[in-house]
Amino acid sequence: MPRSSGAKLWSTLNKAATRNARRMQRAVNKTLTKPMTEAIVRNAVKQSAAVTAATQRALTGVVSPVKAPESRGSGRWEEGAWGAGPLAPRRYHIFVPAGATASHRAPMLVLLHGCGQDAASFAAVTRAAAVARESGWVVLLPEQSSQANAQRCWNWFRPTAQGAAEAGLLMALIDQAIRRHPVAVDRVSVLGLSAGGAMALMMGLRYPERFAAVGSHSGAVPWSATNAAQATRAMRGQRGPDAQAMHAMRLGLAGRRPPPLLLLHGDSDGLVDFSNATATAAMWMHLQPEGAHPLTGVPARRIQRGMRRAVDVFDWTASKWPYLRLVRIEGLGHAWSGGAGGHAFSDPAGPDGLKMALRFFLAAGG
Structure with a gap:
């Protein structure tokens, strides 16, 4: 159909x-x-x-990673690697201010980062370039590798083996920086945060003739631990320096004073107790050579600028020169005082830790 x-x-x-x-x-x-x-x-x-x-x-073990530092004003950043052997290589960043030349050599500060940081993040936290540019210092930032320590801690709690090897590697890097850059060889200081602070103190006692001054920010007492468990107790203030190590250090100093010492520490530090700072100061006093003129205590000073955290400053002098300074920072936890915002282990409310350090190092002859 x-x-x-x-x-x-x-x-x-x-x-x-x-x-x-x-x-x-x-x-x-x-x-x-x-x-x-x-x-x-x-x-x-x-x-x-x-x-x-x-x-x-x-x-990588870095809590708040950032890009490699870049030169945004006068002066320049350089980076590289150094070292040989089973613990190598180690990377580093170095800032050289514009005014440093072969005829006008600059003092150098070695900055050792803490656990969970690397050289770039520590440069950002401390504002290393801005402070170094203003003050005319060369700043060297070595970097711990995650292969040597998963959390990038300097191995201060292994002083006889890995810690000693790392101290040697750091010293080799410092020598390399002095050869390659316009650094005044007699004006080198070392400062670190937390594990970096303990390693800085170890460097000062292993190579006392090489440093104009040393400093620790929120660091543990050196030679107070030989393993991670002991390190935890030391950080809580439950262990002091080993007696045999103290004797060996005194022999190694061979009648010299340890380098001038700066200690910056928050009184609210829940990770590394403030008692580590007082114990380190006592250690330095104990290592004074026999027959040396005794250290002279200076009345404590309380300082507060604007809305920044208040600090109590305790000074001891040697022959009228600043020699040992302990700065207790009120309300500061385990963080860099006056550090840049937005980073781990940084407290912008504190006074500027790097500026405080450079002032002391200059006054102490650094």
Whole structure:
């Protein structure tokens, strides 16, 4: 039976509608669906890359990683690696101010970062370039490797083996920096935070003739531990320096005083108790050579500038020159005093730790 005109019309309209629907779907695919799908894929790739990058950063042992420091004013940043053997290589960053030349050699500060940091993050926390540019110091920032310590801690609690090797590597890097840059060889000081502070003190006692001054910010007493368990107790203030190590250090000093010492420590530090600072000061006093003129205590001073945290400053002098300074920072936890905001182990409310250190090092002959 032949189709009616109505049936033919319906069939024609259906075919036309189907063709139009296909054309519309192709247009939708071209103008909307495909771009959206591609955007979703790109976003997923970016998210995956971000997750991967975050995972990679976490595996580096750095809590708040930053890019390598860049020169934004006068002076220049350089970076490199040094060392040989099973603990090498170690990377470093060094800032050289514009005024440092072969005919005008600058003092150098070696800055040792703490656990969970690297050279770049520590440079950002301390504002190393800005302070060094203003003061005219060369600043050397060695970097602990995650292979030597998963948390990037300097191994101050392994003083007889790995700690000694790391101290030797650091000394070799310092010698390299002196050879390559306009550094005054007799004006080198070392300062560190936390594990870096304990290592800085070890450096000062292992190589007393090489440093004009040393300093520790929130660091433990050196030679108070030989393993991680003992280190935890030492950080809580439950262990002091080993008696045999003290005797060996006295022999190693060979009648010299240890280098002038700066101790910066918060009285609210829950990780490394403030008693570590007082115990380190007592250690330095105990290591004074027999027959030397006794240290002279200076009345304590309380200082507060603006809304910054207040500090109590305790000074001892040797022959009228500043020799030992203990700075107790009120309300400061385990963080760099006056550090840049937005970083781990940094307290912007404190007075500037790096500026305090440079003032003491200059006054003490650094």
